[in-house]
Amino acid sequence: MKNLYELPAFIVSRKIQDQEISAEEYISIIIERIREVDSKVNSFTSHNFEGALTMSRAIDKKIKEGINTGLLTGIPVGIKDNISVQGLKNTCASRMLSEYISPYDATVVSKIEENGGIIIGKLNMDEFGMGTTTEYSTFGPVRNPWNLEYVAGGSSGGSAASVASLQIPLSLGSDTGGSIRCPSSFCSVIGIKPTYGSVSRSGLISYSNSLEQIGPIARTIYDLVPILNVISGEDPKDNTTVHKKYNYQLNTIDNILTKKYKIGVLNEFIDGSEIEVARASQKKIKQLEDYGCDIEDTRIPLSEYALASYYVIATAEASSNLSRYDNLRYGYEGSPEGYEWNSYFSESRSKFGNEVKLRILLGSYVLSAGYFGKYYAKAQKIRSMIKREFDILFNKHDILLLPTMPVLPFKLGEKTSQPIEQYNLDIYTILANLAGLTAISIPAGLSEKGFPIGVQLIANAFDEQKLIDAAVLLEKAEGFETWIPEI
Numbered sequence: 001m002k003n004l005y006e007l008p009a010f011i012v013s014r015k016i017q018d019q020e021i022s023a024e025e026y027i028s029i030i031i032e033r034i035r036e037v038d039s040k041v042n043s044f045t046s047h048n049f050e051g052a053l054t055m056s057r058a059i060d061k062k063i064k065e066g067i068n069t070g071l072l073t074g075i076p077v078g079i080k081d082n083i084s085v086q087g088l089k090n091t092c093a094s095r096m097l098s099e100y101i102s103p104y105d106a107t108v109v110s111k112i113e114e115n116g117g118i119i120i121g122k123l124n125m126d127e128f129g130m131g132t133t134t135e136y137s138t139f140g141p142v143r144n145p146w147n148l149e150y151v152a153g154g155s156s157g158g159s160a161a162s163v164a165s166l167q168i169p170l171s172l173g174s175d176t177g178g179s180i181r182c183p184s185s186f187c188s189v190i191g192i193k194p195t196y197g198s199v200s201r202s203g204l205i206s207y208s209n210s211l212e213q214i215g216p217i218a219r220t221i222y223d224l225v226p227i228l229n230v231i232s233g234e235d236p237k238d239n240t241t242v243h244k245k246y247n248y249q250l251n252t253i254d255n256i257l258t259k260k261y262k263i264g265v266l267n268e269f270i271d272g273s274e275i276e277v278a279r280a281s282q283k284k285i286k287q288l289e290d291y292g293c294d295i296e297d298t299r300i301p302l303s304e305y306a307l308a309s310y311y312v313i314a315t316a317e318a319s320s321n322l323s324r325y326d327n328l329r330y331g332y333e334g335s336p337e338g339y340e341w342n343s344y345f346s347e348s349r350s351k352f353g354n355e356v357k358l359r360i361l362l363g364s365y366v367l368s369a370g371y372f373g374k375y376y377a378k379a380q381k382i383r384s385m386i387k388r389e390f391d392i393l394f395n396k397h398d399i400l401l402l403p404t405m406p407v408l409p410f411k412l413g414e415k416t417s418q419p420i421e422q423y424n425l426d427i428y429t430i431l432a433n434l435a436g437l438t439a440i441s442i443p444a445g446l447s448e449k450g451f452p453i454g455v456q457l458i459a460n461a462f463d464e465q466k467l468i469d470a471a472v473l474l475e476k477a478e479g480f481e482t483w484i485p486e487i
């Protein structure tokens with residue numbers, strides 16, 4: 001018999017609602033599991049164990065009274081440390097915010113709690129979400145549960161590694177240029193970047209507002225869909241959210257097969273990846289073909305300019321967003337006493353790590369008079385053109401398929417001091433952010449040496465249902481749960 005922490009969330013939640021087990025028992029088991037495993041993985045930045053136990057008792061009480069407790073009843077959820085949870089630290093893995101306690105809940109957090117979910121703690125990340133490996137954290141790097149000497153991917157490394165190592169069944173991450181999908185791929189879990197405007201960003205500490213979205217990570221699509229339904233929706237606190245009915249379904253295979261999805265395969269990207277990554281993508285294409293999907297080759301001609309465009313826009317927005325941490329209004333709490341004006345700000349701003357400083361410099365440069373037209377305006381033009389290319393592709397295809405990452409996970413430290421090499425790894429994930437689309441990373445098997453590989457599916461804005469359907473097919477074809485690390 002499996003341990004409770006190994007089971008999918010939806011199964012445990014059912015047991016809790018049927019009073020087969022109590023929410024309190026389950027949370028206690030999860031806490032024990034985190035204590036046992038996380039010293040190796042380093043996925044949490046802080047815990048909310050007392051709060052979680054209190055919440056679990058309240059849920060048990062409601063269940064006894066016959067009150068409906070919601071879609072996530074009794075399920076612990078970990079939250080990336082840039083998403084606000086009232087009363088908990090919200091550090092963004094930065095020295096700048098090391099003592100900052102959030103005075104309010106992000107909308108997504110309130111929604112999770114309203115649906116019976118239990119916030120279990122905050123999760124490690126690259127500082128302010130800037131990175132691809134979760135090595136740029138003041139809490140130290142997250143380790144890949146498949147091999148503790150390897151990177152877990154980033155920037156939501158804690159969100160993926162905690163779920164992959166069976167500490168928690170669900171987490172939230174944020175994805176500005178791949179930060180949910182990259183670690184999902186490197187850790188063999190499933191992570192979705194929702195369409196821009198479908199999930200509220202209220203309470204997310206901004207890195208690059210026009211690119212980022214909050215999204216969930218799980219071990220199976222059957223756990224991912226309920227939490228996606230919970231967090232999606234219009235929010236008066238975030239003007240970019242779109243009014244729509246968000247009601248994603250877990251359809252049956254028979255129902256999905258009648259839809260005869262047209263899959264556009266981005267072969268250029270498959271060929272440009274490490275051989276085992278390419279092979280894994282081919283295998284997934286074959287499985288979809290066997291299910292009767294229509295497979296066609298396709299390409300995005302302008303994609304070669306995407307990376308440059310992304311890093312200009314992301315750093316420009318970051319430089320503006322991070323200017324508020326001046327140690328007077330926001331940021332590290334010091335005192336200006338004994339300083340003169342300039343040295344006080346220099347001292348304050350030195351609390352940022354090197355990668356963040358690099359991005360602020362880059363972003364300020366591309367926005368400066370004289371260079372604005374040359375870099376920033378041009379990057380925005382490319383962004384619009386890429387969006388138009390996608391519009392054309394989605395007239396022909398329902399879903400685009402490509403690898404999530406061009407490479408397998410690599411050793412910790414291998415690329416830490418090579419920013420450009422790291423930026424290049426984002427080449428397949430940034431496309432969906434630039435165009436505001438939805439994209440999912442799905443486990444695609446293991447390499448010969450036992451490292452996870454992910455395949456990425458991209459769909460048009462608000463077409464999450466297509467990605468979910470395809471994920472159901474792929475999960476059925478092989479069963480993601482067969483890929484669990486021993487730790």
Ligand code: GLN
Nearest residue numbers: 129131175176177178179
């Ligand atoms: N690696 C990308 C970056 O550093 C994406 C990060 C993210 O999605 N937050 O910008």
